[in-house]
Amino acid sequence: MNPANITRDEAAARSAALSTTSYEVTVDLTGHGVGAVELPEPEETFLSTSTVRFTSTGTSTWIDLIADEVASAALDGEPLDPAGFADSRLPLELEAGEHELTVTAICRYSHTGEGLHRFVDPADGRIYLYTQFETADARRMYACFEQPDLKATFRLVVRAPAGWTVRSNSPAPEPFGPDPIGAMIWDFPPTPRISTYITALIAGEYHVDHGTIESAKGTLDADIVCRASVVPHLDAERIRETAQRGFEVYEQDFGRPYAFDKYDQLFVPEYNAGAMENAGAVTIRDEYLFRSKVTSASYETRDNTILHELAHMWFGDLVTMRWWDDLWLNESFAEWSAYHCQERIAQRHGGTDPWVGFANARKAWAYTADQLPTTHPIAADMVDLEAVEQNFDGITYAKGASVLKQLVAYVGEDAFLAGVRQYLADHAFDSASLSDLLEALERAGGKDLSSFSEQWLSTSGVNTLSSGMTADEDGTITSFAVEQSAPDGHGTLRTHHLAIGCYEFSGEELVAADSLEVDVHGPSTPIAALVGRRRPALVLLNDRDLDYAKVRLDDESLATALGGVTRIADPLARALVWNTVWDMTRDAQLTAAEFIAMAVDGAGSESDMTAVTTALARALTAATAYTAPAQREVNGEALVAGIAARLKEASPGGEHQLALADALVPAVSTPQGADLIAGWLANEELPLGLAVDQDRRWAILTSLARMGAVDDARIEAETAADRTISGAERAAGARAAMADAGAKARAWELATATEDVPNATHLHVCRQFMQYGQDELLAPYAEKYLQVAELISAKSGIWAGRGHAVSNAVLTWLWPAPLATREFIARVDEWTDATQPSESVRHTISERRDAALRALAAQEFGARS
DSSP: OOSSOOBHHHHHHHHHHEEEEEEEEEEEOSSBOGGGOBOSSTTTEEEEEEEEEEEESSEEEEEEOOOSEEEEEEETTEEEOGGGOBTTEEEEEEOSEEEEEEEEEEEEOBSSSSEEEEEEOTTTOOEEEEEEOTTTOGGGTSOBOOSTTOOBEEEEEEEEETTOEEEESSOOOOOBOOOTTSEEEEEOOOOSSBOGGGOOEEEESOEEEOOEEEETTEEEEOOEEEOGGGGGGOOHHHHHHHHHHHHHHHHHHSSSOOSSSBOEEEEESSOSSSEEOOTTEEEEEGGGSOSSOOOHHHHHHHHHHHHHHHHHTTBTTTEEESSGGGHHHHHHHHHHHHHHHHHHHHHHHOOOOHHHHIIIIIHHHHHHHHTSTTOOOSSOOOOBHHHHHTTOSTIIIIIHHHHHHHHHHHHOHHHHHHHHHHHHHHHTTEEEOHHHHHHHHHHHHOOOOHHHHHHHTSOOOOOEEEEEEEEOTTSBEEEEEEEEEOOTTOOOOOOEEEEEEEEEEETTEEEEEEEEEEEEOSSEEEOGGGTTSBOOSEEEEEETTOSOOEEOOOHHHHHHHHTOGGGBSOHHHHHHHHHHHHHHHHTTSSOHHHHHHHHHHHHTTOOOHHHHHHHHHHHHHHHHTTSOGGGHHHHHHHHHHHHHHHHHHSOTTSHHHHHHHHHHHHHOOSHHHHHHHHHHHTTSSOOTTOOOOHHHHHHHHHHHHHTTOOOHHHHHHHHHHOOSHHHHHHHHHHHHHOSOHHHHHHHHHHHHHOTTOOHHHHHHHHHHHOOTTOHHHHTTHHHHHHHHHHHHHHTOGGGGTOOHHHHHHHHHHSSOGGGOOHHHHHHHHHHHHHHOOOHHHHHHHHHHHHHHHHHHHHHHHHHHO
16 A cells, blocks of 8 residues: 555546656665765665656646655756645646756655665675565655656666665666765666666675676676575576576567666565566565475476566566556566466476466466456556555466467467567557557457457456266267356356367376367357267366366266376376366365365375475365364364375475475374474484475474464574574564464564564564464454454554555454354454445455355365265
8 A cells, every 4th residue: 555646547647748758866875864964864764866857738746755854856946845745745836848856855764675675684784775666666765757657767876885786777887986974876877768666776785696698689797686695595597597598588589689788686585576577677585595495396486487577678668558557468468478488498498388387376376366356357447556556466467367378379379479579669668558469469460359358358257167968878978068157246258269178098097088179158058079979087178278267077077086186197187177176175066175185195196396285285275274173173184194195105305205294394283293393303203305494494383383382482592593584584473373372462463563573574473373273362363353454444553654565464364264254254244334444455354254255165065065
């Protein structure tokens, strides 16, 4: 939630009345203000001077700024009254013509990952700064016209302590100085025309791994930057290789060289997102520098993030949305591009099919988001910044990418890429909208896309497809139809192009005997081509994952799937079956016990590690949220026993052993289980080859804390051995998980009433607070949740200035899921009617309420079965 909202209509009126030419921004990071006088809070505030040149038609408007105070301001050399600055705006009365505005302000460092974030590393006391400006937080560092279509060149000058590294969007200059107070001056050359939200400043005592990337425009500097304390975990060569391969694919497929003059990747702490596409200076969460052993799924995820941000250099940075209505174009296109690029890389250099991972994880995220009460069209109606904050979700990213994948198939990949090249050429260093992209694709592919756009981009919800099939006593199909339905409130029945997979046994394996591509229209589409053939062992709708739809298995196909999903030879088909069976569990059509049995049976032999980790995580959800309290002991024991059995069978030191051990730790809930994993901390009864490194030690301690098997002194002892920010964050989470009333009270205070808790620490506290099996301890916090939600809604107390990331962490993770009975849901409804919370609070609570109702339905179904 931004302290000052900006509406779409306001932004449109402003862009109609003025155009921006350039920004020259000077930021002083030395703790000194105007006249080199030390600031009263030198570790919390900094001096910023912004000079913006622009042209106006003659209007009353404003420039955006979030700051403690405006020290001075001048328009065309004439002073403006700083007292006019209010509500994050400095009003301007403009005559027609060219103007120059200079604003000097005292701004505040962030500790919530928004604006200019300041971090002191507990490992060594070094200071690190970085910016995160999307959607509208550049105004936290300098005065600007904060909207994506008002592009300008950006020149940054930084005064920083000697010995610091400073990076921005342009190539790093040689600093000069020192000045009279010992500061060095970094004067960066101007960028091409870019939006304010992708400008960047990264400064501090960073380590720099110098390197280059070969581009179509020549050799580019491509440094990799991180904190000094994480250098032992920096695999720079692998990271740069991924980016280099991405350059090769994108420059060829997008038909134009990379637009900027260097490509830095900067790994930063306490980061709210995965990464950010700052032009030429991509910031990435430094948890991606793995300090403990991880599976290939984690490396694939990191590669995807790297390639996602690189794609933004063309789609988002070179050509930018006019307003946030087309946020999905930025994010969906980058999402699709990253998987497309990984597919190209696998074809050239070897590797697995990335679309299997997409189906196992990202597409499942889309299906989940699209079934929430807050679902929205891919092309959403973003009326203001507060609406934008709610829409960085599975629809904007993964559903959009799924539909783009369909669009590629519909127009043809060659025509699609030709349209993209034309779109980039037509709008380079400018702004565009969905209609501009569709026009370019229509010209390139020769197809009218209006119907496709209306069905897939402008409507909400996901259709369900099922097989209407009859067979005679000999197993010959006598009729077959694909049945389509739509959820209540989102009744669109779409045209689906999909494949129907007919799988038969070949020895012990299930292989596709046929994969028939068909078009489905309306509620029922007969498939004559399947009539007269023998009924397959498994009929899989949406074989090859060509479509975006929930699918259902007929009874015989479901029995085949439950009998051993890993007998299916094709990993993409397995991904579809894994997702279908999980979706049936979520929809109370399959019991939690049935899913747990399938998951633990298949996890040991599934070859795709994303599928393994996803299935095991879902099994834990099934054993807790989707199991009625009276059955949790039985289902929990089945889950633990199944994982333990697979763990014994796993190859020592292998990926499956790692994934199974990681799944066992949070699943145990008995004294015997606690003793087992506690022994691992002392290398007792440790599976041969399993590395219990630092992050795994914290996972074990957090699980033991949940069960009341460790005290604060034990957590403090581990913290003393791990004096890193990761250790501090994990310790805070472990304390929040403790089965102790005092620990819960302290954690609640940190999460909801303490203003200076860093964002990443705050998130760990929130995520570990609510634990199954602690109902009595947690009982008082159900009502307290509603009380803090009311404060957030009213922006009261500490919530007046706290950002979206922090407030959303509270609303999402402190929702009392273990206590969410139907009686509590009724209390929430009563509270909502009485309080009429803000739209952002209502949005998150409605999602939590929906998840609780889904869990209750699954519990009730399992109890009846």
